[in-house]
Amino acid sequence: MKSYFVPQSRVDFAVWENIDVQGQAMEVQTGRSLLALSTAKKTVSNSSLASTLDNNISNIHILGQILHSLDLQQARSTVLPDDSAPASSQMQEVSSPPELLQVQSSFLRGKVRLLLSAAPACQRQNS
């Protein structure tokens, strides 16, 4: 059974709010990369699910471009799915595509959105 390494989508506001924007950006970028790798694995037999995963690949790439435009792109080299503690805390393993998609959804809604809303370029003038 294939396993997918996906980012940790959980958000502890008490912890998150203590991390600076760069740290948040790094978490987001790490997670994005993991999703890209996992999504690229074409191991599904269901055709509809396969097409959904293909769409996700393009979306994840678009997200990378957005982060780059906001100067939040971090060096990819720092993100590697190895056994380092920081990586494990930022990674989880799922066993099925539905779980993969669910994690991806939570990740986007949570950390990615929090990062984007906190990005200086996205701040409202009259907040």
Added chain:
Amino acid sequence: MLCLAFVTTGGQSFESTVSQLLRDETEDLKCFVDRKKDLTCFWEVEEARNDQYTFMYSFENKKKMPCVVSSRFVLASNKTVFFCKLPKTLFFVALDVQVFRDGRTLYNRSLKAENVFFVDPPRNLTVMSSGKEGQLNVSWLPPLLKHMDDIMIYEVRYAVEGSHMGKVEEKAASTTLVLRDLQSGTRYKVWVRVKLDGVSYKSYWSSWTDPVFADTLPSDMDLLIVLLVLSIGLILFLLSLTVILSHHKFLLKKLWPDIPTPEHKFPDLFTVYKGDFKEWMSQNNGSIWGRSVHVFTEEPPSPVEILSEVSPTSYDTSPREERKPTEEVEESEQTDSGLMGGWREPPHANWLMEQMRALQENPESLSQSTLLQSHDTYVALNQNSQHVQEVSERQTDDVFEETLPLQALFTTEGTSSLSASHSDLGSLPQSSGSGRLSSQSSFEDPNHTWPPKGPGYTYMAVADSGISMDYSPMSSSNIAELRKHRIYTNEYKNEIFGNKWPFSSQHVESGY
């Protein structure tokens, strides 16, 4: 201690939240996240028994952890609830919660914390008139919730004060709204509530804010219309007043015409002679009459047939008794001396007499009579004819009853009403212009008897031009006799018009 912590929590109180969720949440085990991002789960209990409740939870299927259960009586709902607030809440991960009662599973629920937010209502709601008719400016502040100001959806409810029919408008992200198409000059009630947009976070609808009242501006259009109508009315009034004042004489003549008076025809009669006609006639002897005769004579005088004759020497009663349908009109000479001078010799005096006799002998020739046309005027004269105007004032009922011998008949084709004739009497003087003809009812002189009939005739040639009447004087030869005898005119009766006459021949005679 935990209870105290709940009470001092900012924003909406725990009790009010619980009360609302007891209504809104369908799950038996109700959970919510407050503005401090702490998740609390509670459940209601029917009877406050000493049951032991155990609350267990776990994130991402990790190790299950217990939570301390507390109880609280909610006054607003009159219910007792057990609740547990998690020490740490994680978002965007699965959460599993279990409640055990006496070792048995009571509730089991899987949820995500970011989907059960309970937001406070908006703050500082203000409603003001926008300066335009039928509009109100509504503004408020979002509830205190970090990182989520831009993902809130608001709902504004407004209604006329006292009305139960309200409208709702939704607004996303922005905290201001302009209410349009409102009634002018009306007091409105406005509420606002908020919820998260559901993209990243979901929430229940918050409770409504306390209502705020505001009045819309009174309608300018109504005021404008009233002013316009008033000003137009004033302008029209002034215009009509100006027109009336400038043409008041003309309008007065039209609405209140002067009563015609014959004064202009009788110069100095009323001013100098004070109405003394005799005197006036004597002073104006011949000058006016002769002139007026020629002025008003437009047609040759028509011969007038005689109804009856008056003569001091001989009297012929046959015409009167027989009531021949002759077209005779007996005329009496005015006893006024003033008139005598005006009379002139009729051109057909003797001829008329002969014609009359012929008619008596041969009544069938009446229809072929050419003496007078059916539309000619027939005048019956009487002495005591000073009061010309009085005739017109006679009551028509008196005439009918008394069979006034004096009748001036202006017959037109098809008409022969007495009332019309009497009204014409009054106008006789004006129309003739001579004024020589005056009439008076015979009943004013009841003592006068009909003079013995004689061959002498008093007659007058009448010319009716349709506009005026001209009466040629009678033979002056009979004037003297006439003076001695008061002449009463017989009621004219012509068989041609007999069926239109209300009288009978007896009436005529009874008048005498």
